[in-house]
């Protein structure tokens with residue numbers, strides 16, 4: 101194994117590889133030596149040694165005879181900063197993008213990591229995979245590790261489903277702060293807020309199913325949470341699905357406003373931020389506004405590969421369009437907020453019932469919530485809400 105940079109090291113590396121053929125040369129964090137030589141992030145301070153290393157690497161690769169049985173592989177998280185010469189044909193011929201794993205991928209990765217622990221038969225890795233969208237291999241390894249620690253802490257000899265669930269909560273939401281004192285009135289408000297999300301999610305057609313509602317505060321800000329569990333991996337979202345999702349986000353604030361006669365709180369800040377971002381994207385990225393048409397607005401500029409692509413934008417529209425965008429975002433948000441409120445008004449009795457139960461039990465799962473719903477009411481209300489919308 102070779103660590104660090106230096107032209108001599110590269111020469112030596114290739115020399116040894118040729119002697120040991122067939123073999124694979126693997127260069128991890130290729131960007132450390134392969135950064136673009138043309139200015140780039142190094143600025144005016146050029147790094148001579150790094151440059152020499154890169155030149156040597158390029159030279160070695162040029163005179164490379166694949167029939168000798170040596171394969172070169174390299175990995176990087178930032179392919180956009182690599183020197184153009186490295187990417188030229190004849191150097192690295194294939195580029196493989198390792199994306200974040202999908203549902204099936206996560207399940208497969210979990211299977212590998214649980215091999216190291218004693219797993220209880222009740223552990224359902226499919227559910228764990230469904231609860232961890234966006235996580236990569238290292239995150240999933242961490243979940244299994246946390247779960248094992250939790251199992252040991254409760255003197256168990258197997259990792260059970262509840263350990264895995266608690267491990268996800270710890271990683272995603274932070275530790276439970278059972279000793280954080282919430283005043284009774286705060287607790288009540290959080291209960292109504294979370295019930296609002298859950299009830300709207302149960303009422304709209306395309307919402308991701310509610311998995312659990314909780315008002316136990318966690319260390320990462322949230323005073324409570326409503327957990328929705330997708331049943332399948334989605335790559336596309338239709339307009340009605342997006343609207344339903346945003347309506348669910350509005351459910352917390354709408355519940356507070358209805359229950360406390362218009363007295364609202366800071367509790368909805370995070371929901372509103374997510375909703376605003378999504379609506380703005382609907383208007384500016386997805387062409388989902390009649391008024392602004394099937395166009396995109398704003399050119400993403402120097403969009404960094406593998407990072408969230410819309411971080412900075414170049415404005416390519418007029419002042420007037422900018423105003424129209426703001427108005428459209430506002431109009432859609434008002435409409436969906438009203439929609440959430442209409443749902444909750446029509447299901448007020450259930451809102452009360454679930455919130456009361458939540459204050460007592462602090463956490464309710466889907467089955468417990470369903471027992472508190474009025475029979476037959478759910479289907480009728482969907483019709484009412486959609487009717488009011490059109």
Ligand code: ZN
Nearest residue numbers: 352367368371
């Ligand atoms: Zn909320």
